[in-house]
Amino acid sequence: MSTSPAPSRSELIEHLLQTRIAGEVATPRENNLSHYRELANGNRYFWLGLELGDRWSDEQDVLAVMAERCGVDEDPQHRQGQDTIDPELTVDALDRAVPLLRKAVADRQRVLVATGHPGGLLDVHARTAAALAAAGCDLVKVPLGLSADEGRIAQFAGVAVYERGASLWHTHSPRPMAEILDALPQEGEPLPDLVIADHGWAGCAAERGIDTIGYADSNDPALFLGEAEGTLTVCVPLDDYVVSPRFYEPLVAYLLDASGLSAA
Template sequence: MPTTAAPPRSELVEHLIRTRIAGEVATPRENNLAHYRELANGNRYFWLGLELGDRWTDEQDVLAVMAERCGVDEDPEHRQGQDTIDPELTIDALDRAATLLRKAVTGRRRVLVATGHPGGLLDVHAETAAALKAAGCELVRVPLGLTADEGVVSQFAGVAMYERGASLWHTHSPRPMAEILDALAQEGEEPPGLVVADHGWAGCAAQYGIDTIGYADCNDPALFLGEAEGTLAVCVPLDDHVADPRYYEPMTAYLLDAAGLSGS
């Protein structure tokens, strides 16, 4: 459970900007545009487990969605320097995510929580998992012995992660999530009713047809496109690896409070 009190919306906006979770973020404009171009050119690494077909072959279309749903600068002539995430869009997405969390609790749905960003978002996901479990949801247990991308799929504090060489790794790959979902099916288990994850883990789950809440940075457009197409339920825009993971605590507290889980 978060020890930080849930801030009102106005204070959270200020916090997101001050800590650069949103507002003027560290991700440079050049990096954002390069990733949008790679996605449009069909580089599947940037599709994050989603099947985008030939629907997003124009990088300007990708930029337009990112301006609308993430808050990056919509000007295609802005090609260098700073870029932005709109904190209001971040909080709007947290509100939508809270609605799905409430539905999961009401329906006693099985939930799978996972992260490819253990250095940044692990606490966000672990606190969400703990709150859902305390409220009566069953957390999906990852089958033992799963391997992907020359590593193993592990689970700590209710959160699935990618482990390699006895260390938790940052990964955008969809393969670990695919291994989990395929193994559950092979063991005769129902798929999760809700997935809370980020990047390739979230994209893969959404592509499997599972209600998914995903967190994504402004240089990872695929999940925003998935939300625009209705494949992904909610995409929360944020800088996914700020200077101190504790900066996410007020955001997590806001999410859990909005979901009615802060006292679970």
């Protein structure tokens, strides 16, 4: 793991642009709009565990929120080609997450860290989990034997993941998080005070009323809508699968340093 100094805000923004974590990202405009439309049409796969009801049945309303909170092009006539994530909004969201991490440390909170995108964000979550544990937080241990969606729920480097066929899988499903949150009380364990996650893991936790920091790409609008409605606490916009997971290291270093945490 990198031990390089945390970047300044301006340095991080430049890095996000250079690595295409933000700025002109790889996710095409057509894919973004397709996902916004599916969510608006009530396809629950795209709700990521949140209960959106009929409040977002107009895809133009979804686009407006995504332009405001993620930085995609607000022009509804832009139907094809490149789309964007505003790096300023990425760093703003990291800054909004800082008080939650500081409170978690100050109160020795129970924290559950999870990812549905292990190919991109596992190291982001693992480094955050390790830093919180080193600072005295109680990392939630996933109960043994849990399963969901024809696979099993495991924990790797302190991060809850979904596994099938001895491989970590990419999943948008909220079911793995639901299984964990249902199982903890049954085992006499308290629920987490804070969840740090992505995809359906984050949406499910937020819907259950748990403070949640969620990472989301420009084609995953549900978490941004959850933050807009006050269900999800913080949604951090970023491309969640870039050329190398190492590109996220400065982002994590910035977040941990601003939170008073040491990189583990």
